[in-house]
Amino acid sequence: MGRAMHIRRVRALQDLERTGLITFELYSTEEGYAFTTAAGEPRVVASSEVAAYLAGMTDLYCSLRLNVDEAVGEEALDALDDRYLDALTDCLSRVLPTGGDT
Secondary structure, rough: OHHHHHHHHHHHHHHHHOOOOOEEEEOOOOOOOEEEOOOHHHHHEEEEEEEEHHHHHHHHHHHHHHHHHHHOOOHHHHHHHHHHHHHHHHHHHHOOOOOOOO
16 A cells, blocks of 8 residues: 555544544554444444445435435535535545555
């Protein structure tokens, strides 16, 4: 794994921590990136799985948003998007491999 990609993954996870979606714990070369979800569940994600995990979080958020949009109203959804969707999509875009990244 390239150092630049590792740094992008760590920063993305730290940014998600600032939103309250996870608590980033540590990185281990043997196991990967360890964090605790907002629900209190411990997770360890291998380097090659970080982008897939973030994509899953983004998909889940979008699915939930579609299913509650009429119940909570546009103003509430805009506030949620500002806090969560923007952070999720930004973090995901940073950890997706490009050209020479591995």
